[in-house]
Amino acid sequence: MFGSQLRQELTVMARNGEQLLLLIGIPVLLLVFFSQTNVLPTDGLANIDFLMPGILSLAIMSTAMVSLGIATGFERSYGVLKRLGTTPLGTKRLVAAKVVATCCIEITQLLALVAVGLILGWNPSSINLPSLLLALVLGTSCFAGLGLIMAGRLRAEINLAAQNGLYLVLLLLGGILIPNSELPKSIAWLAEVLPSSLLSELLRNIFGNNELKISDLASLAIWAIGACLIAVFSFKWSD
């Protein structure tokens, strides 16, 4: 049952060409373009070393929030979730299939981006694998929660716009392409506490072999738990 559902999730995802663009195309393009040009302020780091952690958190955001959120929103409006609700599949197996599908896509994305990064001369000092895993799990949970809050309530078309809109905001205010220190003071404080900034900052410290800020970890954890809880309690299975 679980296996069959997982296959469905991955098939639906793979069939959507625009998803592929969002999940691989955009992050790779941004990575290549901005590492080869000198238009971005990079906080004193080499272009690629500044970009890589941000682009990785962008990738996590695109899969866990935008892609999962849009797909789930359409499933809700097409009545797919309602229809599955009459089968013996059950919510737990459905959610598990979505979690595993999301992880599969993230792993593929990360491998692709790391490969491109290494070709472009990325040279991380050393990588603390447990910290990296923790940051990725927290980031994924947080973005999945945010995506599903919108997917569980909004009409499919509005959901589509909202996911993309939030993606853009979190990209610009996430320390992904532009360091938060370059932002005007009036919004810098806001950017600092957004989950995209927190994840980018954590990844930057992990790859730079710096101490992790416990406050960053804790804030991201609060985002993750809060978003997932709201998603669980606000989610409507059909319009």
Added chain:
Amino acid sequence: MSAKSCELRTVMVMNNSDPSRQDALSVRNLVVDYGDLRAVNDVSFDAKAGEVTVVIGPNGAGKTSTMEVCSGVRSASSGTVTALGLDPKKNRLELNSQIGVMLQDGGVYPGSRVLEITEHYCNLYGNRTTAKDLLTAVDLNGRQKSTWRKLSGGEKQRLSLALALAAKPKIAFLDEPTSGVDIFGRDLIRGIVRQLAEDGCAVILATHELDEAQRVADHVLMFEHGTLIANASLSELRDSHRGASQSLEDIFRSISGKSQQSRRL
């Protein structure tokens, strides 16, 4: 009290057909509210295994809401539903493995392919039904590679029926299975519905096409404005309305008129 309204009363209490057939579904005092709107108002009925129970009534009469509560998709505001001895909300997965459901709008992702989605549903129910057999039964074997999006209205309905059959159901909830279906498709669906009942399944079929209803019904539930205005076997209904042309449409008009009159009084 006129003779006709006496007749109506008899119709409403007659519910004693074949005692060997067991109640697969039992609904008592069901109420469904959407905010201020009462969609289903104090409805009680039983549906027997081996029978086709047809739920008829105009749009918005409460047919779909009743079916959705019975199949566990929706919660009741009050009242009880017992399906195969189970509570559709508390024993949801246990019940789900024994019921087949056809929702009013398919519930299939537009990009899903016919064979792939049918195989998926076979896997979900995990019995030995094969996708190819199901597709043969609904005459869609030639469309295996087609996406849901590209199917005609009638083909969508037939595929949707096939997915419900994947359950090898003991109760089948079919909501408007023939809407948008051409004449050959209707014959085919009707044949499957009769076969299900012969195999001992309790078929609950909602429709507002009364001609379709009287072709397949053993038992009839008439809904109007959320209330059940008749609950009787098709033959009982016909016996009690000898004067009418015996069509369900005329019988419905006659009973519906009565209930509107009595409401006005």
